Amino acid sequence: MAEAALSATETKTRRSLFAGNALPIAIFLLFALVPLFAAFRAEAYVLSLVTRVMIFAIAALALDLLIGYGALVSFGHAAFIGLGAYAVGILASHGINDALISLPAALALSGLFALATGIVCLRTKGVYFIMITLAFGQMAYFTASSLAPYGGDDGLTVRMRSTFAGLPVFANDRALYYICLIALLGAYLLCRTLVASRFGRVYRGARDNPLRMGTIGFDVYRFQLVAYVIAGMLGGLSGFLLANAAEFVSPAYMSWQRSGELLIMVIFGGIGTLNGAIIGAAAFLLAEEWLSGITEHWKVIFGPLLVVVALFARGGLIGVAERLRRMVRG
Protein backbone atom coordinates (compact mmCIF):
# COMPACT_ATOMS: atom_id res chain seq x y z
CA MET A 1 0.00 0.00 0.00
CA ALA A 2 2.63 2.45 1.12
CA GLU A 3 4.88 1.27 -1.68
CA ALA A 4 2.16 1.81 -4.24
CA ALA A 5 1.58 5.32 -2.92
CA LEU A 6 5.30 6.04 -3.05
CA SER A 7 5.71 4.91 -6.64
CA ALA A 8 2.59 6.86 -7.57
CA THR A 9 4.11 10.09 -6.24
CA GLU A 10 7.38 9.22 -7.97
CA THR A 11 5.73 8.91 -11.36
CA LYS A 12 3.89 12.11 -10.64
CA THR A 13 7.08 14.04 -9.93
CA ARG A 14 8.82 12.50 -12.91
CA ARG A 15 6.00 13.49 -15.23
CA SER A 16 5.82 16.99 -13.77
CA LEU A 17 9.60 17.31 -14.06
CA PHE A 18 9.27 16.61 -17.75
CA ALA A 19 6.20 18.81 -18.13
CA GLY A 20 8.06 21.58 -16.34
CA ASN A 21 11.16 21.37 -18.50
CA ALA A 22 10.04 20.55 -22.03
CA LEU A 23 8.93 24.10 -22.75
CA PRO A 24 12.01 25.95 -21.45
CA ILE A 25 14.30 23.46 -23.21
CA ALA A 26 12.46 24.17 -26.46
CA ILE A 27 12.62 27.92 -25.88
CA PHE A 28 16.34 27.99 -25.21
CA LEU A 29 17.14 25.58 -28.04
CA LEU A 30 15.25 27.88 -30.38
CA PHE A 31 17.21 30.89 -29.13
CA ALA A 32 20.46 28.99 -29.52
CA LEU A 33 19.64 28.03 -33.12
CA VAL A 34 18.45 31.44 -34.33
CA PRO A 35 21.94 32.63 -35.40
CA LEU A 36 22.31 29.53 -37.60
CA PHE A 37 19.12 30.33 -39.51
CA ALA A 38 19.94 34.02 -39.49
CA ALA A 39 23.19 33.29 -41.30
CA PHE A 40 21.18 32.71 -44.49
CA ARG A 41 19.48 36.08 -44.71
CA ALA A 42 19.30 39.46 -43.01
CA GLU A 43 21.67 38.30 -40.31
CA ALA A 44 22.29 41.63 -38.64
CA TYR A 45 18.59 42.44 -38.52
CA VAL A 46 17.48 39.10 -37.07
CA LEU A 47 20.32 39.00 -34.57
CA SER A 48 19.65 42.48 -33.25
CA LEU A 49 15.90 41.82 -33.03
CA VAL A 50 16.22 38.56 -31.12
CA THR A 51 18.97 40.03 -28.94
CA ARG A 52 16.46 42.71 -27.95
CA VAL A 53 13.88 40.00 -27.22
CA MET A 54 16.26 38.22 -24.86
CA ILE A 55 17.28 41.44 -23.13
CA PHE A 56 13.68 42.40 -22.43
CA ALA A 57 12.90 38.81 -21.47
CA ILE A 58 15.37 39.19 -18.59
CA ALA A 59 13.53 42.26 -17.34
CA ALA A 60 10.18 40.52 -17.86
CA LEU A 61 11.41 37.54 -15.82
CA ALA A 62 12.32 39.91 -13.01
CA LEU A 63 8.89 41.50 -13.16
CA ASP A 64 7.20 38.10 -13.16
CA LEU A 65 9.18 37.27 -10.03
CA LEU A 66 7.49 40.27 -8.41
CA ILE A 67 3.99 39.96 -9.86
CA GLY A 68 3.53 36.25 -10.33
CA TYR A 69 5.25 35.01 -7.19
CA GLY A 70 4.88 37.95 -4.84
CA ALA A 71 1.69 39.71 -6.00
CA LEU A 72 3.81 42.86 -6.09
CA VAL A 73 2.55 44.70 -9.18
CA SER A 74 5.40 47.07 -9.96
CA PHE A 75 4.64 49.80 -12.47
CA GLY A 76 8.14 51.19 -12.42
CA HIS A 77 10.33 48.32 -13.41
CA ALA A 78 11.75 50.05 -16.48
CA ALA A 79 13.67 52.32 -14.09
CA PHE A 80 16.02 49.45 -13.30
CA ILE A 81 16.72 48.85 -17.00
CA GLY A 82 17.51 52.54 -17.34
CA LEU A 83 19.80 52.56 -14.31
CA GLY A 84 21.75 49.59 -15.66
CA ALA A 85 22.03 51.22 -19.06
CA TYR A 86 23.11 54.60 -17.64
CA ALA A 87 25.79 52.92 -15.55
CA VAL A 88 27.31 51.66 -18.80
CA GLY A 89 26.76 54.95 -20.68
CA ILE A 90 28.13 57.24 -17.99
CA LEU A 91 31.17 55.09 -17.31
CA ALA A 92 31.83 54.80 -21.05
CA SER A 93 31.68 58.57 -21.44
CA HIS A 94 34.52 58.74 -18.91
CA GLY A 95 36.48 56.18 -20.86
CA ILE A 96 35.67 53.20 -18.64
CA ASN A 97 34.48 50.46 -20.95
CA ASP A 98 35.31 47.27 -19.16
CA ALA A 99 32.42 45.05 -18.09
CA LEU A 100 34.40 44.04 -15.02
CA ILE A 101 33.65 47.55 -13.77
CA SER A 102 30.46 48.53 -15.57
CA LEU A 103 28.51 45.32 -14.91
CA PRO A 104 29.03 45.39 -11.13
CA ALA A 105 28.29 49.13 -11.27
CA ALA A 106 25.02 48.48 -13.13
CA LEU A 107 24.00 45.76 -10.68
CA ALA A 108 24.97 47.83 -7.65
CA LEU A 109 23.16 50.92 -8.85
CA SER A 110 19.93 49.10 -9.67
CA GLY A 111 20.17 47.02 -6.50
CA LEU A 112 20.65 50.08 -4.31
CA PHE A 113 17.77 51.88 -6.00
CA ALA A 114 15.59 48.79 -5.41
CA LEU A 115 16.62 48.67 -1.77
CA ALA A 116 16.01 52.36 -1.13
CA THR A 117 12.66 52.48 -2.93
CA GLY A 118 11.58 48.99 -1.81
CA ILE A 119 11.85 50.00 1.85
CA VAL A 120 9.16 52.58 1.13
CA CYS A 121 7.07 50.82 -1.56
CA LEU A 122 6.70 47.54 0.31
CA ARG A 123 4.97 49.27 3.21
CA THR A 124 2.04 49.84 0.90
CA LYS A 125 -0.34 47.33 -0.68
CA GLY A 126 -2.33 46.87 -3.87
CA VAL A 127 -3.11 50.01 -5.86
CA TYR A 128 -0.88 52.12 -3.61
CA PHE A 129 2.06 49.87 -4.37
CA ILE A 130 1.40 50.33 -8.11
CA MET A 131 1.21 54.11 -7.68
CA ILE A 132 4.33 54.46 -5.61
CA THR A 133 6.47 52.25 -7.86
CA LEU A 134 5.22 54.35 -10.78
CA ALA A 135 6.22 57.50 -8.90
CA PHE A 136 9.73 56.24 -8.22
CA GLY A 137 10.06 55.11 -11.82
CA GLN A 138 9.11 58.57 -13.06
CA MET A 139 11.51 60.11 -10.57
CA ALA A 140 14.35 58.10 -12.13
CA TYR A 141 13.12 59.11 -15.59
CA PHE A 142 13.11 62.82 -14.84
CA THR A 143 16.47 62.59 -13.11
CA ALA A 144 17.97 61.00 -16.23
CA SER A 145 16.29 63.61 -18.44
CA SER A 146 17.96 66.37 -16.48
CA LEU A 147 21.46 64.91 -16.63
CA ALA A 148 22.76 67.60 -18.97
CA PRO A 149 26.38 66.37 -19.01
CA TYR A 150 25.10 62.99 -20.18
CA GLY A 151 22.81 64.14 -22.95
CA GLY A 152 19.75 65.04 -20.94
CA ASP A 153 16.57 64.39 -22.90
CA ASP A 154 18.50 63.30 -25.97
CA GLY A 155 20.31 60.47 -24.26
CA LEU A 156 23.86 59.52 -24.87
CA THR A 157 25.68 57.44 -27.43
CA VAL A 158 27.83 54.60 -26.18
CA ARG A 159 30.78 54.94 -28.54
CA MET A 160 32.28 51.59 -27.77
CA ARG A 161 30.73 48.37 -26.53
CA SER A 162 31.99 46.95 -23.27
CA THR A 163 35.16 44.93 -23.17
CA PHE A 164 35.76 42.08 -20.78
CA ALA A 165 39.13 42.23 -19.05
CA GLY A 166 40.28 44.24 -22.05
CA LEU A 167 38.98 41.75 -24.64
CA PRO A 168 36.37 43.07 -27.09
CA VAL A 169 33.97 40.14 -26.53
CA PHE A 170 30.84 42.32 -26.87
CA ALA A 171 31.94 43.87 -30.15
CA ASN A 172 30.79 41.06 -32.42
CA ASP A 173 26.97 40.89 -32.87
CA ARG A 174 26.93 37.14 -32.75
CA ALA A 175 29.03 37.08 -29.58
CA LEU A 176 26.75 39.65 -28.00
CA TYR A 177 23.80 37.48 -28.97
CA TYR A 178 25.21 34.49 -27.13
CA ILE A 179 26.20 36.59 -24.14
CA CYS A 180 22.58 37.71 -23.90
CA LEU A 181 21.42 34.12 -24.25
CA ILE A 182 23.69 33.03 -21.41
CA ALA A 183 22.48 35.94 -19.30
CA LEU A 184 18.85 35.02 -19.99
CA LEU A 185 19.47 31.38 -19.18
CA GLY A 186 21.22 32.39 -15.97
CA ALA A 187 18.38 34.72 -14.99
CA TYR A 188 15.82 32.04 -15.76
CA LEU A 189 17.61 29.36 -13.73
CA LEU A 190 18.13 31.81 -10.89
CA CYS A 191 14.41 32.63 -10.77
CA ARG A 192 13.38 28.98 -10.96
CA THR A 193 15.75 28.01 -8.16
CA LEU A 194 14.72 31.00 -6.10
CA VAL A 195 10.97 30.31 -6.15
CA ALA A 196 11.46 26.65 -5.19
CA SER A 197 13.91 27.39 -2.36
CA ARG A 198 13.10 27.92 1.31
CA PHE A 199 13.21 31.63 0.66
CA GLY A 200 10.90 31.35 -2.34
CA ARG A 201 8.38 29.25 -0.48
CA VAL A 202 8.02 31.91 2.18
CA TYR A 203 7.86 34.60 -0.50
CA ARG A 204 5.11 32.71 -2.37
CA GLY A 205 3.28 32.08 0.87
CA ALA A 206 3.27 35.82 1.54
CA ARG A 207 1.59 36.33 -1.84
CA ASP A 208 -1.26 33.98 -0.92
CA ASN A 209 -1.78 34.75 2.74
CA PRO A 210 0.50 37.27 4.48
CA LEU A 211 -1.59 37.06 7.67
CA ARG A 212 -1.00 33.33 7.98
CA MET A 213 2.71 33.72 7.21
CA GLY A 214 3.01 36.35 9.94
CA THR A 215 1.30 34.19 12.53
CA ILE A 216 3.60 31.24 11.87
CA GLY A 217 6.57 33.49 12.46
CA PHE A 218 7.69 35.05 9.18
CA ASP A 219 8.26 38.77 8.87
CA VAL A 220 7.17 38.77 5.21
CA TYR A 221 8.39 42.33 4.59
CA ARG A 222 12.01 41.21 4.77
CA PHE A 223 11.43 38.45 2.24
CA GLN A 224 9.64 40.78 -0.14
CA LEU A 225 12.42 43.35 0.15
CA VAL A 226 15.08 40.81 -0.77
CA ALA A 227 13.00 39.66 -3.76
CA TYR A 228 12.53 43.28 -4.81
CA VAL A 229 16.28 43.90 -4.75
CA ILE A 230 16.95 40.73 -6.76
CA ALA A 231 14.31 41.73 -9.33
CA GLY A 232 15.83 45.22 -9.48
CA MET A 233 19.31 43.83 -10.12
CA LEU A 234 17.99 41.59 -12.90
CA GLY A 235 16.48 44.75 -14.41
CA GLY A 236 19.94 46.32 -14.12
CA LEU A 237 21.50 43.35 -15.92
CA SER A 238 18.97 43.80 -18.70
CA GLY A 239 19.92 47.49 -18.91
CA PHE A 240 23.62 46.69 -19.03
CA LEU A 241 23.02 44.45 -22.05
CA LEU A 242 20.62 46.91 -23.67
CA ALA A 243 23.18 49.72 -23.56
CA ASN A 244 25.64 47.43 -25.31
CA ALA A 245 23.18 46.15 -27.89
CA ALA A 246 21.76 49.57 -28.76
CA GLU A 247 25.04 51.43 -28.26
CA PHE A 248 22.83 54.18 -26.97
CA VAL A 249 21.30 55.16 -23.64
CA SER A 250 18.17 57.25 -23.29
CA PRO A 251 15.82 58.41 -20.54
CA ALA A 252 13.05 56.78 -22.61
CA TYR A 253 14.31 53.42 -21.31
CA MET A 254 12.86 54.40 -17.93
CA SER A 255 9.57 55.94 -19.00
CA TRP A 256 6.33 54.68 -17.56
CA GLN A 257 5.31 53.48 -21.04
CA ARG A 258 8.27 51.12 -20.92
CA SER A 259 7.19 49.86 -17.52
CA GLY A 260 3.72 49.33 -18.98
CA GLU A 261 5.18 47.37 -21.87
CA LEU A 262 7.01 45.11 -19.44
CA LEU A 263 3.72 44.52 -17.62
CA ILE A 264 2.05 43.66 -20.93
CA MET A 265 4.82 41.19 -21.76
CA VAL A 266 4.37 39.37 -18.46
CA ILE A 267 0.57 39.35 -18.60
CA PHE A 268 0.55 38.48 -22.32
CA GLY A 269 2.82 35.49 -21.74
CA GLY A 270 1.20 34.27 -18.56
CA ILE A 271 1.78 35.47 -15.02
CA GLY A 272 3.64 33.33 -12.51
CA THR A 273 5.15 30.86 -14.95
CA LEU A 274 8.57 32.39 -15.81
CA ASN A 275 8.31 30.64 -19.21
CA GLY A 276 5.44 33.01 -19.93
CA ALA A 277 7.61 36.07 -19.30
CA ILE A 278 10.07 34.97 -21.99
CA ILE A 279 7.31 34.04 -24.44
CA GLY A 280 5.49 37.27 -23.68
CA ALA A 281 8.58 39.39 -24.31
CA ALA A 282 9.15 37.59 -27.62
CA ALA A 283 5.50 37.86 -28.66
CA PHE A 284 5.32 41.54 -27.77
CA LEU A 285 8.50 42.63 -29.52
CA LEU A 286 7.96 40.46 -32.58
CA ALA A 287 4.35 41.60 -32.93
CA GLU A 288 5.49 45.20 -32.57
CA GLU A 289 8.16 44.67 -35.22
CA TRP A 290 5.80 42.88 -37.59
CA LEU A 291 2.87 45.27 -37.23
CA SER A 292 5.02 48.37 -37.49
CA GLY A 293 6.30 46.96 -40.77
CA ILE A 294 2.75 46.77 -42.09
CA THR A 295 1.61 50.22 -41.12
CA GLU A 296 2.86 53.30 -39.40
CA HIS A 297 -0.27 53.28 -37.24
CA TRP A 298 0.45 49.80 -35.92
CA LYS A 299 -0.76 50.69 -32.44
CA VAL A 300 -4.30 50.83 -33.85
CA ILE A 301 -4.02 47.08 -34.47
CA PHE A 302 -1.92 46.29 -31.45
CA GLY A 303 -4.28 47.94 -28.96
CA PRO A 304 -7.37 45.89 -29.84
CA LEU A 305 -5.18 42.77 -29.99
CA LEU A 306 -4.21 43.32 -26.37
CA VAL A 307 -7.85 43.81 -25.41
CA VAL A 308 -8.72 40.50 -27.04
CA VAL A 309 -5.92 38.72 -25.18
CA ALA A 310 -6.96 40.29 -21.88
CA LEU A 311 -10.59 39.26 -22.44
CA PHE A 312 -10.25 35.79 -23.90
CA ALA A 313 -6.83 34.47 -23.04
CA ARG A 314 -6.83 34.32 -19.28
CA GLY A 315 -3.48 33.07 -18.09
CA GLY A 316 -1.88 34.56 -21.20
CA LEU A 317 -0.34 32.53 -24.01
CA ILE A 318 0.81 29.87 -21.54
CA GLY A 319 -2.75 29.58 -20.25
CA VAL A 320 -4.14 29.17 -23.76
CA ALA A 321 -1.56 26.51 -24.63
CA GLU A 322 -2.35 24.72 -21.37
CA ARG A 323 -6.08 24.66 -22.15
CA LEU A 324 -5.50 23.50 -25.72
CA ARG A 325 -3.33 20.66 -24.47
CA ARG A 326 -6.02 19.58 -22.04
CA MET A 327 -8.63 19.71 -24.80
CA VAL A 328 -6.51 17.56 -27.10
CA ARG A 329 -5.93 15.04 -24.33
CA GLY A 330 -9.67 15.04 -23.60
Added chain:
Amino acid sequence: MAEAVLRIQNLTKNFGGLRVTDDVTLDVMPGELHAVIGPNGAGKTTLINQISGLLAPDAGTILFAGEDVTNVPVAARAQRGLARSFQITSILPRFSVLENVALAVQARRGTSFRFFGHAADEEVLNAPAMAALAQVGLAERADALAGELSHGEKRALELAIALAMEPKLLLLDEPMAGTGHDETERLVAVLHSLKGRFPMVLVEHDMTAVFALADRISVLIYGRILASGPPAQVRADPQVVTAYLGEEME
Protein backbone atom coordinates in the same frame (compact mmCIF):
# COMPACT_ATOMS: atom_id res chain seq x y z
CA MET B 1 3.45 27.53 42.35
CA ALA B 2 4.60 27.20 38.76
CA GLU B 3 4.82 30.29 36.65
CA ALA B 4 2.00 31.00 34.21
CA VAL B 5 2.75 30.52 30.50
CA LEU B 6 0.48 33.41 29.67
CA ARG B 7 -0.54 36.22 31.97
CA ILE B 8 -2.83 38.95 30.76
CA GLN B 9 -3.24 41.93 33.04
CA ASN B 10 -5.93 44.60 32.86
CA LEU B 11 -6.19 44.36 29.09
CA THR B 12 -8.45 47.02 27.56
CA LYS B 13 -9.35 47.69 23.92
CA ASN B 14 -11.82 50.14 22.42
CA PHE B 15 -13.23 50.19 18.91
CA GLY B 16 -14.37 53.78 18.68
CA GLY B 17 -16.79 54.24 21.55
CA LEU B 18 -17.24 50.52 22.06
CA ARG B 19 -15.20 48.82 24.76
CA VAL B 20 -14.56 45.34 23.35
CA THR B 21 -12.02 44.23 25.91
CA ASP B 22 -12.76 45.58 29.34
CA ASP B 23 -10.07 45.22 31.99
CA VAL B 24 -9.47 41.53 31.27
CA THR B 25 -7.10 39.67 33.56
CA LEU B 26 -6.50 36.01 32.81
CA ASP B 27 -3.72 33.45 32.95
CA VAL B 28 -2.84 30.04 31.58
CA MET B 29 -0.79 27.63 33.64
CA PRO B 30 1.61 25.05 32.14
CA GLY B 31 -0.37 22.17 30.64
CA GLU B 32 -3.66 23.88 31.32
CA LEU B 33 -6.56 24.15 28.89
CA HIS B 34 -8.24 27.44 29.58
CA ALA B 35 -11.51 27.88 27.70
CA VAL B 36 -12.99 31.29 26.97
CA ILE B 37 -16.71 31.23 26.30
CA GLY B 38 -19.36 33.86 25.80
CA PRO B 39 -22.07 34.99 23.43
CA ASN B 40 -21.36 36.35 19.95
CA GLY B 41 -19.82 39.79 20.09
CA ALA B 42 -18.43 39.26 23.58
CA GLY B 43 -14.92 40.06 22.32
CA LYS B 44 -13.42 36.58 22.28
CA THR B 45 -11.71 36.85 18.89
CA THR B 46 -10.60 40.40 19.71
CA LEU B 47 -8.94 39.00 22.81
CA ILE B 48 -7.19 36.24 20.82
CA ASN B 49 -6.05 38.84 18.27
CA GLN B 50 -4.47 40.91 21.01
CA ILE B 51 -2.70 37.90 22.48
CA SER B 52 -1.31 36.86 19.08
CA GLY B 53 -0.35 40.45 18.25
CA LEU B 54 -2.69 41.24 15.36
CA LEU B 55 -4.29 43.98 17.45
CA ALA B 56 -2.59 46.31 19.90
CA PRO B 57 -4.39 46.78 23.21
CA ASP B 58 -5.12 50.31 24.44
CA ALA B 59 -4.06 49.44 27.96
CA GLY B 60 -2.79 46.50 29.94
CA THR B 61 0.05 44.03 29.51
CA ILE B 62 0.54 40.58 28.03
CA LEU B 63 3.25 38.41 29.56
CA PHE B 64 4.25 35.33 27.62
CA ALA B 65 6.71 32.83 29.11
CA GLY B 66 7.68 35.45 31.67
CA GLU B 67 8.38 38.13 29.09
CA ASP B 68 6.37 41.27 28.34
CA VAL B 69 5.27 40.85 24.70
CA THR B 70 2.65 43.61 24.64
CA ASN B 71 4.59 45.50 21.95
CA VAL B 72 6.24 42.57 20.20
CA PRO B 73 5.14 42.15 16.52
CA VAL B 74 3.09 39.15 15.36
CA ALA B 75 5.92 37.23 13.66
CA ALA B 76 8.26 37.67 16.62
CA ARG B 77 5.58 36.38 19.00
CA ALA B 78 5.11 33.34 16.78
CA GLN B 79 8.87 32.81 16.86
CA ARG B 80 8.70 32.77 20.65
CA GLY B 81 6.22 29.88 20.48
CA LEU B 82 2.81 31.50 20.36
CA ALA B 83 0.73 29.57 17.83
CA ARG B 84 -2.84 30.25 16.82
CA SER B 85 -5.62 28.94 14.65
CA PHE B 86 -8.23 31.14 13.02
CA GLN B 87 -11.99 31.07 13.35
CA ILE B 88 -12.20 31.65 9.60
CA THR B 89 -9.83 29.16 8.03
CA SER B 90 -6.54 30.81 7.10
CA ILE B 91 -4.34 28.53 5.05
CA LEU B 92 -2.40 28.64 1.77
CA PRO B 93 -4.95 27.15 -0.65
CA ARG B 94 -2.52 26.85 -3.60
CA PHE B 95 0.05 24.91 -1.56
CA SER B 96 -0.14 21.23 -0.76
CA VAL B 97 -1.33 20.20 2.69
CA LEU B 98 2.18 19.03 3.51
CA GLU B 99 3.75 22.33 2.40
CA ASN B 100 1.31 24.32 4.54
CA VAL B 101 2.61 22.47 7.57
CA ALA B 102 6.24 22.25 6.40
CA LEU B 103 6.31 26.06 6.22
CA ALA B 104 5.44 26.22 9.89
CA VAL B 105 8.28 23.81 10.61
CA GLN B 106 10.58 25.90 8.43
CA ALA B 107 9.77 28.98 10.49
CA ARG B 108 11.36 27.30 13.51
CA ARG B 109 14.21 25.34 11.91
CA GLY B 110 17.24 27.10 10.58
CA THR B 111 17.26 30.06 8.28
CA SER B 112 14.66 30.73 5.61
CA PHE B 113 17.05 33.03 3.75
CA ARG B 114 18.31 30.03 1.82
CA PHE B 115 18.07 30.63 -1.90
CA PHE B 116 19.04 27.24 -3.28
CA GLY B 117 17.74 23.72 -2.85
CA HIS B 118 14.22 22.48 -3.31
CA ALA B 119 12.37 23.32 -0.11
CA ALA B 120 9.48 20.96 -0.88
CA ASP B 121 11.87 17.99 -0.87
CA GLU B 122 13.60 18.75 2.42
CA GLU B 123 13.11 15.77 4.68
CA VAL B 124 14.14 17.76 7.77
CA LEU B 125 11.05 19.90 7.19
CA ASN B 126 8.70 17.26 5.79
CA ALA B 127 9.20 14.64 8.50
CA PRO B 128 8.05 16.86 11.41
CA ALA B 129 5.26 18.16 9.18
CA MET B 130 4.05 14.63 8.50
CA ALA B 131 4.16 13.93 12.22
CA ALA B 132 1.95 16.96 12.89
CA LEU B 133 -0.45 15.86 10.14
CA ALA B 134 -0.61 12.37 11.63
CA GLN B 135 -1.59 13.84 14.98
CA VAL B 136 -4.67 15.45 13.48
CA GLY B 137 -5.46 12.51 11.18
CA LEU B 138 -4.57 14.23 7.92
CA ALA B 139 -1.49 12.21 6.95
CA GLU B 140 -3.24 10.56 4.03
CA ARG B 141 -4.15 13.92 2.53
CA ALA B 142 -0.59 15.28 2.65
CA ASP B 143 -0.27 15.59 -1.14
CA ALA B 144 -3.68 17.18 -1.73
CA LEU B 145 -4.00 20.88 -2.45
CA ALA B 146 -5.00 22.64 0.75
CA GLY B 147 -7.73 24.53 -1.09
CA GLU B 148 -9.39 21.26 -2.09
CA LEU B 149 -9.82 19.90 1.44
CA SER B 150 -13.27 19.57 2.99
CA HIS B 151 -14.19 22.14 5.61
CA GLY B 152 -13.51 19.73 8.47
CA GLU B 153 -10.15 18.77 7.00
CA LYS B 154 -9.21 22.44 6.71
CA ARG B 155 -9.99 22.87 10.40
CA ALA B 156 -7.70 19.94 11.14
CA LEU B 157 -5.01 21.49 8.92
CA GLU B 158 -5.18 24.73 10.92
CA LEU B 159 -4.46 22.67 13.99
CA ALA B 160 -1.59 20.80 12.32
CA ILE B 161 0.02 24.10 11.28
CA ALA B 162 -0.15 25.34 14.87
CA LEU B 163 1.30 22.06 16.18
CA ALA B 164 4.17 22.14 13.70
CA MET B 165 5.31 25.42 15.24
CA GLU B 166 6.36 23.49 18.35
CA PRO B 167 4.30 25.95 20.34
CA LYS B 168 4.65 26.93 23.96
CA LEU B 169 0.99 27.98 23.85
CA LEU B 170 -1.86 27.21 21.48
CA LEU B 171 -4.51 29.82 20.86
CA LEU B 172 -7.48 28.10 19.27
CA ASP B 173 -10.18 30.38 17.96
CA GLU B 174 -13.27 28.22 17.48
CA PRO B 175 -11.43 25.23 16.02
CA MET B 176 -14.75 23.43 15.53
CA ALA B 177 -16.51 26.35 13.81
CA GLY B 178 -18.85 25.17 11.06
CA THR B 179 -17.93 21.47 11.27
CA GLY B 180 -20.48 18.66 11.15
CA HIS B 181 -21.19 16.31 14.03
CA ASP B 182 -18.68 13.60 13.10
CA GLU B 183 -15.94 16.08 12.33
CA THR B 184 -16.53 17.83 15.66
CA GLU B 185 -16.14 14.53 17.46
CA ARG B 186 -12.91 13.84 15.63
CA LEU B 187 -11.51 17.28 16.47
CA VAL B 188 -12.50 16.96 20.11
CA ALA B 189 -10.65 13.64 20.22
CA VAL B 190 -7.60 15.36 18.70
CA LEU B 191 -7.77 18.16 21.28
CA HIS B 192 -8.07 15.53 23.99
CA SER B 193 -4.86 13.91 22.80
CA LEU B 194 -3.10 17.29 22.87
CA LYS B 195 -4.37 18.24 26.29
CA GLY B 196 -1.64 18.33 28.89
CA ARG B 197 1.09 18.44 26.25
CA PHE B 198 0.43 22.03 25.28
CA PRO B 199 -1.13 24.79 27.31
CA MET B 200 -4.13 26.04 25.36
CA VAL B 201 -6.55 28.91 25.19
CA LEU B 202 -9.71 27.56 23.61
CA VAL B 203 -12.46 29.81 22.33
CA GLU B 204 -15.44 27.66 21.44
CA HIS B 205 -19.21 27.73 21.15
CA ASP B 206 -19.71 23.99 21.45
CA MET B 207 -20.46 23.75 25.18
CA THR B 208 -20.32 19.96 25.28
CA ALA B 209 -16.78 20.12 23.93
CA VAL B 210 -15.78 22.95 26.25
CA PHE B 211 -17.02 21.28 29.41
CA ALA B 212 -15.43 17.99 28.37
CA LEU B 213 -12.03 19.53 27.68
CA ALA B 214 -11.46 22.59 29.86
CA ASP B 215 -9.51 22.69 33.10
CA ARG B 216 -10.72 26.21 33.65
CA ILE B 217 -13.35 28.34 32.00
CA SER B 218 -13.63 32.10 31.77
CA VAL B 219 -16.93 33.60 30.71
CA LEU B 220 -16.64 36.77 28.65
CA ILE B 221 -19.66 39.07 28.31
CA TYR B 222 -19.45 42.51 26.70
CA GLY B 223 -15.67 42.36 26.92
CA ARG B 224 -15.64 41.69 30.67
CA ILE B 225 -14.84 38.50 32.50
CA LEU B 226 -18.03 37.60 34.31
CA ALA B 227 -16.76 34.46 35.98
CA SER B 228 -13.66 32.29 35.93
CA GLY B 229 -13.02 28.91 37.49
CA PRO B 230 -13.24 25.12 37.12
CA PRO B 231 -16.08 23.85 34.87
CA ALA B 232 -18.29 22.67 37.71
CA GLN B 233 -18.09 26.04 39.43
CA VAL B 234 -18.81 28.01 36.27
CA ARG B 235 -21.72 25.78 35.37
CA ALA B 236 -23.26 26.40 38.77
CA ASP B 237 -22.69 30.16 38.78
CA PRO B 238 -26.15 31.77 38.76
CA GLN B 239 -24.84 34.89 36.98
CA VAL B 240 -23.37 32.79 34.16
CA VAL B 241 -26.53 30.75 33.83
CA THR B 242 -28.67 33.87 33.51
CA ALA B 243 -26.34 35.71 31.17
CA TYR B 244 -25.20 32.95 28.87
CA LEU B 245 -25.47 29.29 29.71
CA GLY B 246 -29.23 29.30 30.25
CA GLU B 247 -29.93 29.48 26.56
CA GLU B 248 -26.97 27.37 25.47
CA MET B 249 -27.47 24.41 27.76
CA GLU B 250 -31.08 23.62 26.90
